[in-house]
Amino acid sequence: MRAAHLHPSYELVDWKRVGQNKLVALVRSALVRVKFQDSSSQQGTESNGQDQNALSFDTTKSQQALQQAGDQSGTSSNSTQEDFASYILIFKAAPKATWVFERKIKLALPYVKQESQGSDDQGSNGKGSLYTTLKDLLVEQPVTPYTPNAGLARVNGVAQDKVHGLEQTTQWNQQASQKNLTNNPALKAVTGFKLDNGRAYRKLNEAWPVYEPLDSTKDGKGKDKDGWTTSGASEAKGDAPLVSSTGSQMAAVTDSQQSGHNSGLVSLAQRSTTVAVQKSDSSGFQGQGTTDNKFQKYLNTAQALHQMGVIVPSLETWPGKPSTGIATRAGGGVSVQAATRQSSSTNEDLPNVITQLYHTSTSQLAYLNGQIVVMGSNAVPSLWYWVVDERTTSGSATWWAKTHLNFGTEVQKSFVENQLGFKDDSNSDSKNSNLKAQDLTQPAYLITGLDVVQDHLVFAAFKAGAVGYDMTTDSNASTKDQALAWSTTAGLDSAGGYNNLVENTAGLNGPINDLFTLLDTFAYVTPVSGMKGGSQNNEEVQTKYPVKDDSKASAKIASLINASPLNSYGDDGVTVFDALGLNFNFKLDEARLPSRTDQLLVYGIVNESELKSARENAQSTSDDNSNTKVKWTKPPRTTSPCRITTVPISPKRVTEEERSSGNN
Structure with missing residues (x-):
């Protein structure tokens, strides 16, 4: 941190080694504060507000947090202007097995166009703008x-x-x-x-x-x-x-x-x-x-x-002393476990919601041929991600697929409702295929895995928002009658799962066959009213989906990656979603394709050109929709890619006899 001229409050949350000569690291500080500039509160500046970003770092609040934490780091006075943004640090190899700091890349805030007071932000379809949505989050x-x-x-x-x-x-x-x-x-x-x-x-x-x-x-x-x-x-x-x-x-x-x-x-x-x-x-x-x-x-x-x-997490002490924020690696990503503050004060001044979103969105990192990708964790839904060029000094964030969120007029627009997915209430066909789901139509995801395999970026994400109860008939099961959360239960297995996912050699069965590491012992069962399992709900419900070829006839719900009630089709049975987004209603015993809001787990497979497209779109500030038009690729071919291996061959020594006979 000293070499990068960063405050001691910064913590290392993820890193990747690139070849033998490069190291890329992701760091962030709990002192970061982000503010949302409400243009309606400005006096005489509405004409300029349209070209300004409504999101900005709040250095004043960061300094207040720094003073409250008790800065004993001995840093210079220039820290008073520090915004404590998250950074990518790049190191290069040096003799004697050391790493030398080369440069840092700032993870800038995403762009949100300010709107003037009294503007009609509902639109013809009744969906509020991103500006209004973020305003309501606060x-x-x-x-x-x-x-x-x-x-x-x-x-x-x-x-x-x-x-x-x-x-x-x-x-x-x-x-x-x-x-x-x-x-x-x-x-x-x-x-x-x-x-x-x-x-x-x-x-x-x-x-x-x-x-x-x-x-x-x-x-x-x-x-x-x-x-x-x-x-x-x-x-x-x-x-x-x-x-x-x-x-x-x-x-x-x-x-x-x-x-x-x-x-x-x-x-x-x-x-x-x-x-x-x-x-x-x-x-x-x-x-x-x-x-x-x-x-x-x-x-x-x-x-x-x-x-x-x-x-x-709070910061009463700097590294080297007991810390209240603990960075842990889990499921290929890094999450922060927030512990109770040790302050003697009875009050706690917490950062606002936008700060939470920014801080937790910088949780894990991947590197692909000069492009660096930063995404969030499985702790808080991420509204954006970063794709930056390693040669730059700053990178802009890219919003997930939609910037117009529709919570409906009858609900409070609160972040803690944990329902940031929008519902397509138009007359268009919303029965998406599992491949179309790769377009990532939700605006918020919990990221469970991020890696690079065979020149493709691969990540897995859960849509923010569904929990249910386990109605297992095993009275000794630890999960009997418990509420189960899918958002903290699975992570990608980088050792073997990613390669199979990219190559897609397992076909539709791919994401279920040993591709995920379960981080908990929950049985993934969610009942709905009218569950078909006998009068006492004591009959196990089966699925014909081939979790594995040798067990497809006897696979139970608990064998699937996830389960959730299917709200859009009513409560006429139990509906289970697998990792591909397919769902099954066991009353009708047939597979049906989910609507966008029903989709739980998605995975993205992104090539290098698509990453560059995402990065270029993120630089645009013409309007708050311009940086979201990025389409992710469908899973590649079903056969393993052909590899051409060049083997160096030593030249044959030519003898005088061969040279004289012309056999050269």
């Missing part, structure tokens, strides 16, 4: 209508009937019956996927009723859609604190509810200030707030991210 509001799927009561490993008490069983069953939920989740459902891996959120009007308020107490009231409309929204609005913008100046709480929809409470779009978060007590429950700029009953966006364990 709206500070409770996440009450988004319930942790990790069990409806936040007591680790304890079943619902034990948490709520026997007196609640009747009311629980009544709510489930009203929602047409057949034992889903069951009273024996325990807190879901491992709490140290975070929680997912789901919208109430698309899931089971909530019987747990987000203050983590067991004595709460159910908040279904009607409950939120009639009382929850008003209660949350009254609970929302005022947020300090600049010192004593307070931001007014906006009253913008329509038809019970709490579309925004406190706008943080023009500043990166976040509501202070009360520290959790030893039991892990969120403590009650006070009237001093804190939510008392609900979690706000920053608090929810903190509870999910996906915040930027």
Whole structure:
């Protein structure tokens, strides 16, 4: 870090050795802060705002974080202007087995065109612009209508009937019956996927009723859609604190509810200030707030991210001392495990959501013939990636396939809803083939693997957003009646899987045959209402999909990479998605192609020319759609590529007899 003139807070998150003479590394700092410039707050600058990037590094906030952490690094005063962006570092080999720093490449922010106040950003199709979407990500509001799927009561490993008490069983069953939920989740459902891996959120009007308020107490009231409309929204609005913008100046709480929809409470779009978060007590429950700029009953966006364990790690100490942010390698990628801050303060000032997105988007690296690719992790959905030329000093980010996100008018546009995928509600044919899925039509992905094989970039990604319950009939199974999360369960096996994936020698069966390393012991089963498995759900559901040729007749759901309910076709059976994006409805016992929102796992196989195209498109700032028109290649031929090997042959010594006879 000293050779690259970087602050000691930078950490190494990934690296690749290129041949014998080059080393490429990815570093990032927890002191980075990103702000979203709301052009509507500018006075007299609207004409210039159209050409400016709405995203920028907030050096002021970075310095505040630096001071709060206690900078004892002895760095010079020029660090006051440092933006703490992530960097690619390039080293070259030197004598005596050492590496010498050569240069660094800054990972710049993606471009977002600013929009003037009052502009019509809905468009003819009702989809809001990227600018509006990112603005709404920073709206500070409770996440009450988004319930942790990790069990409806936040007591680790304890079943619902034990948490709520026997007196609640009747009311629980009544709510489930009203929602047409057949034992889903069951009273024996325990807190879901491992709490140290975070929680997912789901919208109430698309899931089971909530019987747990987000203050983590067991004595709460159910908040279904009607409950939120009639009382929850008003209660949350009254609970929302005022947020300090600049010192004593307070931001007014906006009253913008329509038809019970709490579309925004406190706008943080023009500043990166976040509501202070009360520290959790030893039991892990969120403590009650006070009237001093804190939510008392609900979690706000920053608090929810903190509870999910996906915040930027704190930095009270520099490397060499105990650190609260731990970088680990898993599944070919690098993830950051955010630990609880050790500060003696009762409040925590967390970075905003855009900062989280940038920080976690720089998690893993790949190198292909002078092109360097940086992608995110499986901890937080990535909205963008980088493709940069190793000869440059800075590279721009490229957005994933779509920049117009449509959450619908009836839902709160909150990052923690974990549903960043858009739904194609047009009349066009949305039944995509598994090959068309390579176009990556979703705007947000969790990246589980990234590598280069045979001059192709290969990566695997999960669409952000689906969790379900395991209804296994094995009473001794550790996953029985648990909520399962797919986003942290699989990673690419670089040793053998990548080559098979690129060569595609296994055909459609390729991505399932030993290509993935399971990082957990979950059985990938997700029920929906009306699950076909006998009256007691005690019959195993089978699939005819050939997971392996020798076991295709007896393969169970748990043998597949993933499973999820198929919302778009209704609840008439169990539907399973495999790694190729194909889905199977076991009531009809036939394969059907998924719509875009149903697609869970995708993989990309990208050649060098396509990487160059992505890099060139990322440089354009003409509008916020110009840098997303990159199409990924279909899987290559089904036979192994032909290799031409040149073998040097020593020249034959010609004798005098041969020369004289002309046999030369």
